[in-house]
Amino acid sequence: MSFDVSQVKALVFDVFGTVVDWRSSIIREVSAVGERLGVSGDWEGFADRWRAGYSEGTRDVREGKRPFLTADEMHRERLDLLLDDFGMTGLSEAETDYLNQAWHRLDPWPDAVEGLTRLKSKYVIGTLSNGNVGLLVNMAKYGGLPWDVVLTGQLAGTYKPDPKVYLSAASLLGLEPGEVMMTAAHTNDLLGAAKVGLRTGFIARPDEFGVGSPKAELETDESIDVAASGYIEFAEKMSV
Amino acid sequence: MSFDVSQVKALVFDVFGTVVDWRSSIIREVSAVGERLGVSGDWEGFADRWRAGYSEGTRDVREGKRPFLTADEMHRERLDLLLDDFGMTGLSEAETDYLNQAWHRLDPWPDAVEGLTRLKSKYVIGTLSNGNVGLLVNMAKYGGLPWDVVLTGQLAGTYKPDPKVYLSAASLLGLEPGEVMMTAAHTNDLLGAAKVGLRTGFIARPDEFGVGSPKAELETDESIDVAASGYIEFAEKMSV
Numbered sequence: 001m002s003f004d005v006s007q008v009k010a011l012v013f014d015v016f017g018t019v020v021d022w023r024s025s026i027i028r029e030v031s032a033v034g035e036r037l038g039v040s041g042d043w044e045g046f047a048d049r050w051r052a053g054y055s056e057g058t059r060d061v062r063e064g065k066r067p068f069l070t071a072d073e074m075h076r077e078r079l080d081l082l083l084d085d086f087g088m089t090g091l092s093e094a095e096t097d098y099l100n101q102a103w104h105r106l107d108p109w110p111d112a113v114e115g116l117t118r119l120k121s122k123y124v125i126g127t128l129s130n131g132n133v134g135l136l137v138n139m140a141k142y143g144g145l146p147w148d149v150v151l152t153g154q155l156a157g158t159y160k161p162d163p164k165v166y167l168s169a170a171s172l173l174g175l176e177p178g179e180v181m182m183t184a185a186h187t188n189d190l191l192g193a194a195k196v197g198l199r200t201g202f203i204a205r206p207d208e209f210g211v212g213s214p215k216a217e218l219e220t221d222e223s224i225d226v227a228a229s230g231y232i233e234f235a236e237k238m239s240v
Numbered sequence: 241m242s243f244d245v246s247q248v249k250a251l252v253f254d255v256f257g258t259v260v261d262w263r264s265s266i267i268r269e270v271s272a273v274g275e276r277l278g279v280s281g282d283w284e285g286f287a288d289r290w291r292a293g294y295s296e297g298t299r300d301v302r303e304g305k306r307p308f309l310t311a312d313e314m315h316r317e318r319l320d321l322l323l324d325d326f327g328m329t330g331l332s333e334a335e336t337d338y339l340n341q342a343w344h345r346l347d348p349w350p351d352a353v354e355g356l357t358r359l360k361s362k363y364v365i366g367t368l369s370n371g372n373v374g375l376l377v378n379m380a381k382y383g384g385l386p387w388d389v390v391l392t393g394q395l396a397g398t399y400k401p402d403p404k405v406y407l408s409a410a411s412l413l414g415l416e417p418g419e420v421m422m423t424a425a426h427t428n429d430l431l432g433a434a435k436v437g438l439r440t441g442f443i444a445r446p447d448e449f450g451v452g453s454p455k456a457e458l459e460t461d462e463s464i465d466v467a468a469s470g471y472i473e474f475a476e477k478m479s480v
Contacts, residue, residue, distance in 0.1 A: 126377075134413045150390070
């Protein structure tokens, strides 16, 4: 049974992994700094541990174990640990801050900008990320992401998949939850949105964790409203 | 003495009157509804009284006399009164809601989209309005306003010129107040921003209150950082 898209007015997107290839971008920036410092290391491992620090941070905030802090702040905490672990010393504060902002300079997946631009012609398109507003705005400038609106967990004071984040997005847009479709490469995020009445779209990103990594979801749950293997197929299924 | 623009990273704009011609747009929509209902009236007066309801509402929220309510909600309150006063009866709930959303369908000033598009090539550009997020997003789709980010009093839980609104914009963007320029056709708004460290830009909109109305500010205070007679001159003064 095909999903009736006519009730959907806005599409909000998970960003890290769904819209941008965080892992390749971070590996590139970190290894360049390592080379400059004359340090070699497992840069894939560096990227994965950096990402894990953020995931753990958002979980701790969601569970009330820590007060709210932004993605930039969580990235910096973990970065300081990793620089130490990898023996990367001698960076100035400005250089460290610039490296921390590598998360503002993540490359879009090759089909993302074209797909988003098509979707924007019919729908309001926005982020719904756990990244902070400034990070997401800088990333959009860097990658040419044509968002109509930048929505984040920061505006709800907590993180996905807390229901408050999905509901705040619909409320800020002045829409009913069922008029908003959460779109992500991660079923967990989509199920969180569905629980409070949002519609759901899945776009597979098989290379998010490295080519061939078993961590990527190639398929999603059958309860998800629209599933596609890429942005162009997704746009077609959304009738644009 | 010319202002050094190199420290400015983001420009945030007042919207009603500064970017869009609210008054002509509202007069057009209201008079069309009047004609359909066979009612004649002072539609300029209708538009001005509708606008005044919003101004009074934001003031009451700022002064703590009322709990926070959105621009859409304030518009609807005043609209219901005005429809009654003007003897405009017989609109369905859907028609009334559509008319209330006339504030989502305001025409940009003729030079605004070109100027904003130029400014966007060098700066982050965003709204900083007392309108709600949904209203501003719909207006941007309607008028082709190329915002990077939609910031509003709603995100700070109060209204300009409360200092919290200006500071929340800088904070959400991850910038220092002095890296953000508030831009408006209204000196009061700019002085509110300057008080908490934002830079200030003035763009004269002489026709906001009707051609030749003395209510418009043709010039601004000498403390304002950059003043221009239109968007193109403003972009040039901002070195784009």
